Amino acid sequence: DAKTTQPTSMDCAEGRAANLPCNHSTISGNEYVYWYRQIHSQGPQYIIHGLKNNETNEMASLIITEDRKSSTLILPHATLRDTAVYYCIALTNSGYALNFGKGTSLLVTP
Amino acid sequence: DTAVSQTPKYLVTQMGNDKSIKCEQNLGHDTMYWYKQDSKKFLKIMFSYNNKELIINETVPNRFSPKSPDKAHLNLHINSLELGDSAVYFCASSLSNEKLFFGSGTQLSVL
Numbered sequence: 001d002a003k004t005t006q007p008t009s010m011d012c013a014e015g016r017a018a019n020l021p022c023n024h025s026t027i028s029g030n031e032y033v034y035w036y037r038q039i040h041s042q043g044p045q046y047i048i049h050g051l052k053n054n055e056t057n058e059m060a061s062l063i064i065t066e067d068r069k070s071s072t073l074i075l076p077h078a079t080l081r082d083t084a085v086y087y088c089i090a091l092t093n094s095g096y097a098l099n100f101g102k103g104t105s106l107l108v109t110p
Numbered sequence: 111d112t113a114v115s116q117t118p119k120y121l122v123t124q125m126g127n128d129k130s131i132k133c134e135q136n137l138g139h140d141t142m143y144w145y146k147q148d149s150k151k152f153l154k155i156m157f158s159y160n161n162k163e164l165i166i167n168e169t170v171p172n173r174f175s176p177k178s179p180d181k182a183h184l185n186l187h188i189n190s191l192e193l194g195d196s197a198v199y200f201c202a203s204s205l206s207n208e209k210l211f212f213g214s215g216t217q218l219s220v221l
Contacts, residue, residue: 034209043114043200043212044153085151091207100153 002027002090009105018075020104022088025069030092035073037084078108113137116201116213123191124221131186131216133201142184144176145200159184191220
């Protein structure tokens, strides 16, 4: 699976959009970009995933660059409950499970 | 109605003891996993079972033995506990290799 690189930490004001970047410059054509988050003391939670096209669901939007070497997870209106560690992972469709890196610790402030 | 439930939530035990952590999922998934999250917060896969068959077995001491009596259960038994086994253990499940659903974790403290 391709290695991903994320900033260690980010801050965001409540109500504003949180844009979390992820670099995956070695991603291969059949690898999906997955995002999970882990709120303190809880198990990780799936957010969204995509291959080439931008994706949106009730939780977030995922923007993948045309060359697929990076992506951005967007939380359109961050709330205090979005404070968590966000993990970006590249995974093939036939790949089972994965190890999670350090992720980005997002702090949403009032 | 919890999707992936694991018990106990907290486990405090002495070195050398044997303990088990249980996991059950009611999502109808065919694949279950055990992850370990250490003090540095890295989350690493330990085992994975698909339809009760072991498909992933990472470099884990053989003191750790997973057991899957059926597709809905994957228990983790640990023999001769060591201080370094202290961590949070997460169970997860998925439909084949689709998105993962995690339990709330078991915090194991070995004294």
